[in-house]
Amino acid sequence: MRIALFATCLADTLYPQAVKATVLLLERLGHEVVFPFEQTCCGQMHINTGYQKDALPLVRQYVSTFDPYDVIVAPSGSCVGSIRHQHEMVARSHGEAGLASRAADVGARTYELSELLIDVLKVEDVGAYYPHRVTYHPTCHSLRVARVGDKPLRLLRQVRGIDLVELPGAEQCCGFGGTFSLKNAATSTAMLADKMSNVVSTGADVCTAGDASCLMHIGGGLSRLRTGVRTVHLAEILASTEIS
Amino acid sequence: MSSRDLILGRVRAALRDAPPAVAPVPRDYRREFPAADLEILVDRLVDYKAEVYRVPPSEVAATVTAITSRAAAASAPASSAAGNDAAVSRDAAVLVPPGLPEAWRPAGAFPDDGLAPDRIAAADAVLTAAAVAVAETGTIVLDASPDQGRRIITLLPDVHIIVLRPSQVVASVPEAVARLTPGRPLTWISGPSATSDIELNRVEGVHGPRHLHVILLEGDDGD
Amino acid sequence: MTFLGMPAFAPRGVGHLRGDEPFPAAARTALGNSQMRRNLRHATTTIRGKSGRVIAELPDWQDLRSAGSAIKADVMSRLPELLEELETRVTTAGGTVHWAADANEANEIVTRLVRETGSDRVIKVKSMATQEIALNEALEAAGITPVETDLAELIVQLGEDKPSHILVPAIHRNRSEIREIFLRAMPGVDPSLTDDPPVLAAAARRYLRETFLSTRVAVSGANFAIAETGTLAVVESEGNGRMCLTLPDTLITVMGIEKILPTWRDLEVFLQLLPRASTGERMNPYTTMWTGVTPGDGPQNFHLVLLDNGRSAVLADEVGRQALHCIRCSACLNVCPVYERTGGHAYGSVYPGPIGAILSPQLTGIEDNASLPYASTLCGACFDACPVKIDIPSILVHLRNQAPHPRAERAVMATASRVMQNPRLYARAQRAAKLARIVGRRGRGLPPPFSGWTAGRDLPEFPDQTFRDWWAAR
Numbered sequence: 001m002r003i004a005l006f007a008t009c010l011a012d013t014l015y016p017q018a019v020k021a022t023v024l025l026l027e028r029l030g031h032e033v034v035f036p037f038e039q040t041c042c043g044q045m046h047i048n049t050g051y052q053k054d055a056l057p058l059v060r061q062y063v064s065t066f067d068p069y070d071v072i073v074a075p076s077g078s079c080v081g082s083i084r085h086q087h088e089m090v091a092r093s094h095g096e097a098g099l100a101s102r103a104a105d106v107g108a109r110t111y112e113l114s115e116l117l118i119d120v121l122k123v124e125d126v127g128a129y130y131p132h133r134v135t136y137h138p139t140c141h142s143l144r145v146a147r148v149g150d151k152p153l154r155l156l157r158q159v160r161g162i163d164l165v166e167l168p169g170a171e172q173c174c175g176f177g178g179t180f181s182l183k184n185a186a187t188s189t190a191m192l193a194d195k196m197s198n199v200v201s202t203g204a205d206v207c208t209a210g211d212a213s214c215l216m217h218i219g220g221g222l223s224r225l226r227t228g229v230r231t232v233h234l235a236e237i238l239a240s241t242e243i244s
Numbered sequence: 245m246s247s248r249d250l251i252l253g254r255v256r257a258a259l260r261d262a263p264p265a266v267a268p269v270p271r272d273y274r275r276e277f278p279a280a281d282l283e284i285l286v287d288r289l290v291d292y293k294a295e296v297y298r299v300p301p302s303e304v305a306a307t308v309t310a311i312t313s314r315a316a317a318a319s320a321p322a323s324s325a326a327g328n329d330a331a332v333s334r335d336a337a338v339l340v341p342p343g344l345p346e347a348w349r350p351a352g353a354f355p356d357d358g359l360a361p362d363r364i365a366a367a368d369a370v371l372t373a374a375a376v377a378v379a380e381t382g383t384i385v386l387d388a389s390p391d392q393g394r395r396i397i398t399l400l401p402d403v404h405i406i407v408l409r410p411s412q413v414v415a416s417v418p419e420a421v422a423r424l425t426p427g428r429p430l431t432w433i434s435g436p437s438a439t440s441d442i443e444l445n446r447v448e449g450v451h452g453p454r455h456l457h458v459i460l461l462e463g464d465d466g467d
Numbered sequence: 468m469t470f471l472g473m474p475a476f477a478p479r480g481v482g483h484l485r486g487d488e489p490f491p492a493a494a495r496t497a498l499g500n501s502q503m504r505r506n507l508r509h510a511t512t513t514i515r516g517k518s519g520r521v522i523a524e525l526p527d528w529q530d531l532r533s534a535g536s537a538i539k540a541d542v543m544s545r546l547p548e549l550l551e552e553l554e555t556r557v558t559t560a561g562g563t564v565h566w567a568a569d570a571n572e573a574n575e576i577v578t579r580l581v582r583e584t585g586s587d588r589v590i591k592v593k594s595m596a597t598q599e600i601a602l603n604e605a606l607e608a609a610g611i612t613p614v615e616t617d618l619a620e621l622i623v624q625l626g627e628d629k630p631s632h633i634l635v636p637a638i639h640r641n642r643s644e645i646r647e648i649f650l651r652a653m654p655g656v657d658p659s660l661t662d663d664p665p666v667l668a669a670a671a672r673r674y675l676r677e678t679f680l681s682t683r684v685a686v687s688g689a690n691f692a693i694a695e696t697g698t699l700a701v702v703e704s705e706g707n708g709r710m711c712l713t714l715p716d717t718l719i720t721v722m723g724i725e726k727i728l729p730t731w732r733d734l735e736v737f738l739q740l741l742p743r744a745s746t747g748e749r750m751n752p753y754t755t756m757w758t759g760v761t762p763g764d765g766p767q768n769f770h771l772v773l774l775d776n777g778r779s780a781v782l783a784d785e786v787g788r789q790a791l792h793c794i795r796c797s798a799c800l801n802v803c804p805v806y807e808r809t810g811g812h813a814y815g816s817v818y819p820g821p822i823g824a825i826l827s828p829q830l831t832g833i834e835d836n837a838s839l840p841y842a843s844t845l846c847g848a849c850f851d852a853c854p855v856k857i858d859i860p861s862i863l864v865h866l867r868n869q870a871p872h873p874r875a876e877r878a879v880m881a882t883a884s885r886v887m888q889n890p891r892l893y894a895r896a897q898r899a900a901k902l903a904r905i906v907g908r909r910g911r912g913l914p915p916p917f918s919g920w921t922a923g924r925d926l927p928e929f930p931d932q933t934f935r936d937w938w939a940a941r
Binding site for chain 1 (some may be wrong): 490491494495498804805808809840841842843844845846847848850851860861864866867868869870872876877880881883884887888889890893897900916917919920922923924925926927929930932933934935937938939
């Protein structure tokens with residue numbers, strides 16, 4: 001299958017290894033990955049901070065970049081959630097009915113990685129090998145906006161060598177929330193502290209998730225406290241094999 | 245302009261651009277129910293710390309007497325033999341609504357004929373019938389019929405004893421709502437008075453009756 | 468300047484809808500209160516567990532939510548006719564209906580009605596509407612003593628505190644703090660009072676008993692008002708509601724205009740939704756329903772005060788009006804990770820938590836509560852918990868789009884937008900960002916607003932190569 005890749009601005013810039021892993025994984029499974037260079041950002045930061053007018057050109061950019069493709073994947077439940085649930089609304093509230101319906105259409109063809117693997121490519125065992133103690137943070141937007149359910153866990157359970165441990169309070173937010181972490185830094189830090197103590201309590205050496213943004217947040221805290229736990233994107237685990 | 249006209253005008257202005265009609269309410273929730281399961285009702289009542297008795301209609305009065313004597317013994321000072329004697333020697337003052345079946349009334353029953361609040365509060369217990377009960381939620385509804393009385397009589401005494409006929413028990417809330425008459429004063433009761441205001445744990449016994457006893461009639465309804 | 472007949476916000480200078488400081492500052496202070504945080508964590512964890520268990524018992528919970536949501540949407544679309552129908556039914560049943568455009572008018576009406584009875588004291592059932600309009604302060608100013616009879620409200624009143632939760636206003640207090648408040652402020656309290664919850668509840672029972680029996684006027688709110696029948700309903704636990712709704716000669720009910728339900732039958736939906744979402748019970752201990760006046764049973768004078776106080780302004784916003792569907796169950800507070808840590812006082816308004824973050828700014832106008840729509844990570848837990856499916860995260864995003872923005876932020880966002888809509892500029896900015904990183908190793912010492920991040924977190928190491936560059940070089 002020919003799959004268009006939306007890297008997301010954050011992962012493109014700060015977590016290229018997660019996007020690379022997405023490419024290598026899909027290619028290993030026999031699919032063709034294309035990366036349209038016109039892509040930039042989905043506009044979620046603008047929308048969620050209250051700048052829908054500034055987000056409108058970004059919605060347009062996303063829609064025109066990905067409209068030609070039948071299947072689009074992004075290694076981020078949060079960006080996929082925004083694309084599917086906010087792009088149409090932003091276009092419509094600015095009187096752009098044509099863009100709104102195209103946005104809805106492209107959004108319906110945009111999948112988070114675990115959705116693509118399980119729902120579209122019908123694969124649960126991706127042939128990965130990852131001999132580490134891992135705990136999974138489901139991330140709020142994967143869970144409650146993109147609604148990926150337990151798909152990431154189903155994929156992780158098939159990984160050979162993995163010691164998957166349950167994260168207490170997994171469904172509680174890590175406190176990131178985009179600009180929330182700046183505007184309400186103290187509250188964000190309080191939430192992060194609880195998330196970190198839950199992560200540490202599992203004894204895992206790796207905390208994984210399907211969103212680079214939450215991983216940046218949790219990882220930034222775990223690093224500051226020198227906990228020795230590292231954050232790794234779900235795609236990186238699924239891309240790992242015994243020989244790599 | 246009156247405030248009435250002002251508010252209605254504001255609300256109409258607020259809705260000026262709203263779609264004229266909304267889609268019909270989807271009532272896909274459960275509305276057909278099997279016959280009520282009395283065991284579920286009992287389970288729910290006990291969960292609320294209500295006490296349940298299942299007796300034939302002929303034993304209602306005796307059951308009430310047993311409940312009130314136990315309550316009197318429990319509240320009498322244990323160290324005082326005289327107190328204990330007093331508790332067992334007199335009949336408990338059991339307040340009843342004027343239309344309560346005679347056969348259910350224990351010795352010591354006195355009817356509410358417009359009693360003052362302090363007389364009502366002084367009763368050892370109040371004994372009433374009910375209008376309907378919901379098994380799924382353990383709820384009993386009073387509708388102020390003559391066998392249930394004014395709302396005040398079931399509020400001030402510390403012990404409330406309700407006699408429930410099996411035919412009055414429905415499985416679900418929708419069935420209960422359908423059986424009730426809206427114009428009547430209704431009191432929905434689910435266990436004794438309680439609060440969750442301290443650390444969100446349920447604690448029984450605040451302002452309403454602290455003890456709820458339910459006599460669930462066995463066999464036919466005894467009518 | 469408001470025009471007659473145009474939707475109006477709740478007026479300034481009266482009521483409890485506006486805080487003294489923005490949410491981030493108030494939250495920062497609250498986060499330092501370790502006792503409050505422990506109390507809240509314990510209480511919200513308890514209620515989440517209870518509520519989850521009883522909701523799981525109902526196979527049709529999602530269908531009930533859909534029905535509840537649709538009934539409320541229908542109410543909003545037909546509000547004028549339903550209000551008139553309710554007025555007719557209540558009047559026919561022997562009640563008197565009053566209309567209050569705002570908090571000042573509602574307070575005047577209630578004060579006048581109490582004065583007309585000659586009583587200098589009222590007993591009160593917990594009511595968000597009367598908290599919102601600061602009725603107690605208005606009554607006190609008129610020489611009338613309001614006595615809160617709900618246990619949590621009593622704790623707040625005796626502790627000269629503020630409510631911090633919609634359902635359990637004293638949720639921020641634990642048993643030993645409550646004991647201390649009672650010992651300090653409850654007249655005639657037994658000095659050997661322990662902190663055992665049943666003992667504390669019994670102390671409240673003894674304290675209020677005589678007041679219930681001797682006060683001739685009560686003030687309540689309402690959970691539901693049925694337009695079709697004129698029936699009002701108050702849902703409660705302790706029996707203080709029954710006392711207030713049954714014993715006095717005069718009952719005055721203050722109710723927001725959005726509390727209406729069209730038909731009697733609609734109760735079958737809401738009486739299933741509210742207790743399970745709210746206190747996590749299959750049913751709350753007591754619900755009282757009354758229709759006007761019943762001769763010989765209960766208050767013989769009944770007044771219903773219908774309150775606007777900004778609700779018409781909320782209704783005018785086609786996205787935001789969903790906030791009026793709220794049935795005040797508090798489920799969104801109990802699941803909110805922000806509320807759990809900051810508590811309710813940080814929100815400034817009597818409506819805290821996620822629902823408060825969308826309701827308060829709409830009632831007052833966004834300028835007076837501009838920080839509240841940002842008091843959320845948009846994690847979405849509130850939306851899933853709401854028994855009437857209010858899409859709180861979407862309304863938060865909608866309100867953020869209306870909120871006044873700091874000038875510097877506006878400039879940054881506009882620049883970011885310009886860069887992001889041009890792939891070439893975007894790639895150049897990625898490289899520039901990498902250079903900027905050299906300035907602060909691990910990101911410590913970044914300037915505001917980024918200092919908030921680096922106070923508690925490291926920044927990620929900038930990679931040698933962006934994905935885009937890797938792909939191009941492949």
